[in-house]
Amino acid sequence: MEFHVKSGSPEKQRSACVVIGVFEPRKLSPVGEHLDQVSDGYISNILRRGDLEGKAGQVLLLHNVPNTLCDRVLLIGCGKEREFSETQYKRIISKAISTLNDTGSMEAVCFLSELNVKGRDTHWKVKHAVEATQSSLYTFDQLKSKTDTARRPLRKLVFNVTTRRDLTLGEQAICEGLAVSEGIKLAKDLANMPPNICHPTYLAEQAEKIASDFEKVTYSALEEADMIELGMGAFMAVAQGSEQPAKLIILEYKGGEEGESPVTLVGKGLTFDSGGISIKPSEAMDEMKYDMGGAASVFGAFLAVAKLDLPINLVMAVAAAENMPDGRACRPGDVVTSMSGQTIEILNTDAEGRLVLCDTLTYVEKFNPDVVIDVATLTGACVIALGAHASGLLSNHNPLAHDLLNAGETADDRAWRLPLWDEYQEQLNTNFADMANIGGRPAGTITAACFLSRYAKKYQWAHLDIAGTAWKGGKDKGATGRPVSMLTQYIIDRAQSKSAKES
Structure with a gap:
């Protein structure tokens, strides 16, 4: 066209x-x-x-x-x-x-x-x-x-x-x-691809292809052996029930000055989520191929930024795994140790996204990020709270949250901020570990973000819950490509602000 x-x-x-x-x-x-x-x-x-x-x-x-x-x-x-x-x-x-x-x-x-x-x-x-x-x-x-x-x-x-x-x-x-449209198309294509084709290795191959297309982009990935060596017990608890090997996929775009702290996008990449031992109902389970919508969107935003050749540094980290109910799968009641050293009692194996994300959030500390934004189809509670019109936004840094909300308004890809108060943290208490991986039904979107916040204390962080916005069901079933527009607009705004300060 x-x-x-x-x-x-x-x-x-x-x-x-x-x-x-x-x-x-x-x-x-x-x-x-x-x-x-x-x-x-x-x-x-x-x-x-x-x-x-x-x-x-x-x-x-x-x-x-x-x-x-x-x-x-x-x-x-x-x-x-x-x-x-x-x-x-x-x-x-x-x-x-x-x-x-x-x-x-x-x-x-x-x-x-x-x-x-x-x-x-x-x-x-x-x-x-x-x-x-x-x-x-x-x-x-x-x-x-x-x-x-x-x-x-x-x-x-x-x-x-x-x-x-x-x-x-x-x-x-x-x-x-x-550029944004190409990013959205990539996100839609990845999310719409069936899970027998789009598995963690497939996502890694797509990342390698992007790196080969752009001089400023480099690719790397952690294999399961690397994750075990690093102590990513939470990530591996999710991956161990699947025949598909998990991967932590990294793309680095270096368009800014050397040593400049990057914007870091973290995507939940559950290429299929059966729920594990806490198995999901069979109705509409095919839509759980969309549980890598967060990964798809950060892929899309990364591609758009690379195509625009923006003067910033950007890191993409995708936590790619499959959640299956195998004999080796983790069980409700298991206690695992995350890369940060914090222990987690797994009360529900279907709350797996936060388990792969928490170790990834710890891992990206190595990049000395300026900000970290994770994107995930994390909670059904967010669909109940906000429907399909707005993504949920929670953050430990008001200016970052403000900038993302403004980018969403400009992009017509809006989010709504929810509180991240200490009182909600108490719902994650358990007698058997530092925290449980669920906090009960009340405020499910908030307690999921509270869980992640415990792994994001060393940088400015925002969490986007896109469970209601990443795809449509029914006769119009398909991925939406959200929030590629918002993420790209946020990075464009940052680049323009940086240029304005330098001129």
Whole structure:
């Protein structure tokens, strides 16, 4: 898919299609009004007849509009103008793309990027239009013997900007949008891949491939023997029930100054989670291939940062394992010793994500990180608390939490902060070890983060629980690629802040 920006009048576009917005009730956007005047009221006459009200998602394809050079004009309903939001903007972009793809327009000039989105500039609108376009065209059909493809798919999209001064901003936005989109696609592909293919070794191979593609990226991995030698008893307690060998996968991107403390992203990579001895119900257990959604998202964010060649240092650490109920699997009641020396009573083997993460959080101390952000499909409690709209955020550092929340707002990939108060720590008390791996049903998302916080005392740390946002079930089943957008935006913001201070 090709993307470009230009500044021009709609009637002068020699294109298969020009895309224009219409607000409710039958109110043309400024560009639409201009095109209507040029066409001697052709469009407004059609709207007056009731062909399109302007409700969000409505479409009307016009052919041979008078006094224009384009083959078609696509009118897209945008809803009520005063309610037009970032989310609505992305939805109508997606609707426009699916319509263009279905109606044979192989290239188009989109004037939706000129619509007013409150508080958002040209860069934001073009960047998110690219992301919405790529997302709407995404399919996972690698494993199908026959694939459905559009007869004449959309291949080129031009976003129009108001003035020529915005062209440079637009080009930069396309670059960022494409990088984030590639990261999201990688995250979706990894998460959607079935667990018989996407196991820890497969994830390690994908990391090696990324390292081979970028000069500034290096790959390494800890094997099970290395983890045993380092005393990662919590990690190995999860891995020991599977025939698939666990791996702790490391990618390092060195785009900043030598010795500069890196941003470190830690991902939970349970390529399949049966629950272990505390086995899950069989219904929807196939969706437990998505339990590596945290790993997939940090893979995606890492790829986006490398493609953008940002001037920072970044470390990705993925705790990759499979949780299975083998005869060698850990049992409820087992006590294990983590790499930090702290002991854990495993009361529920289905609370395994925190066990692989805690040893990984200890391991990444070696990189002297500036901040550490772990991402995990950690608790069903987070789905109950926040649904599918916001990821859960908990942190031991207010500025880091604030920056992540702001990045989520900018990226339209939002999180909601939950408390990490000492009172919740008491729920992890046990008579037989330093802590239990679960704290009971109340505040399950918070007590899971409290558990992790005990391994993150030596640096600024944030935890993102994406159990509700990493994938969708039902007829739209599939990975969402979240929170690649938020993570990448956070790192872009850091890079820009650093550049501003240096200039």
